[in-house]
Amino acid sequence: MTPRWPGAVRPLLVAFTVLAVVHLGALLAGASLVDHLTKPALMPVLAVYVLARGGPVLLAGALLFGCGGDTFLQLGGHGGGVVFLVGMGSFAAGHVCYLLLCGRHGSPPGGRARTGAFAGGYALALIATVALLWSDLPADLRIPxxxxxLLLTAMAFGAVRAGLWAAAGGLLFLLSDTLIASGIAHWPQLPAPQFWIMLTYTVAQFALAEGVLRAAAERQGAGRRSTRPPQTVTAEAASRP
Structure with missing residues (x-):
């Protein structure tokens, strides 16, 4: 995969890292102005980093949908209402993008038994989480x-196709949103709950992006090798010691 803007890759990665550290530090310090300014900037910077590396435009789109979700949830809080539902819808659109990306660039995790184990584990986690949260959620939020x-869990399972980085990202995204849902249900929370939500979310988005980038590069490299003329491959093999 050829970088679009090679000179910008490292500075953008540094910028994203610094922005994430500042944001998380602001959450711990209770600096709400810094928190509100840095949160909506995280995913756009990561999206530009993805484009600089030559990544798929759809991957940048998934991250920008995440920015939409961040912004609407910041405006509407986590207590429900129309703004919260719009934010959740924006995240859902990002999950659809990730599903398409992992299906396009990934490959099955290997073996029917392993695939079944992943599917069974995620299905069990979904059923258990929804069942436990159901009665404590506001009535108007239960179905949404x-x-x-369901979509988030499908994304996390689909991310397994794109390798270890993406699989870890899908799992962390699932954990982050479960922490949000537990707050809506008024379950006991960890100290500084927004810090843990954003820590797992930020790492999840980076890991998903990195996983898709690696899977796309590997698929592109395999495609190039398969399309080379047979005589070129034979000549290369003959020249090896």
């Missing part, structure tokens, strides 16, 4: 949260 949870 259950539908969103």
């Amino acid at each position: 949260v259950a539908g969103y949870s």
Whole structure:
């Protein structure tokens, strides 16, 4: 995969890292102005980093949908309402992008038994989480949260196709959104709950992006090797010691 803007790759990665550290530090310090300014900037910077590396435009789109979700949830909070549902819908659109990307660039995790184990584990986690949260969620959010949870779980399972980085990202995204849902249900929370939500979310988005980039590069490299003329491959093999 050829970088679009090679000179910008490292500075953008540094910028994203610094922005994430500042944002997380602001959450711990209670600096709400810094928190509100840095949160919507995280995913656009990561999206430009993806484009600089030559990544798929759809991957940048998934991250920008995440920015939309961040912004609407910041405006509407986590307590429900129309703004919250719009934010959740934006995240859902990002999950659809990830599903398409992992299906396009990934490959099955290997073996029917392993695939079944992943599918069974995620299905069990979905059923258990929705069942436990259901009665504690506001009535108007039960169906939307259950539908969103189904899509999120499907994304996390689909991310396994794109390798270890993406699989870890899908799992962390699932954890982050479960922390949000537990807050809506008024379950006991960890100290500084927004810090843990954003830590797992930020790492999840980076890991998903990195996983898709690696899977796309590997698929592109395999395609190039398969299209080379046979005599070129034979000549290369003959020249090896």
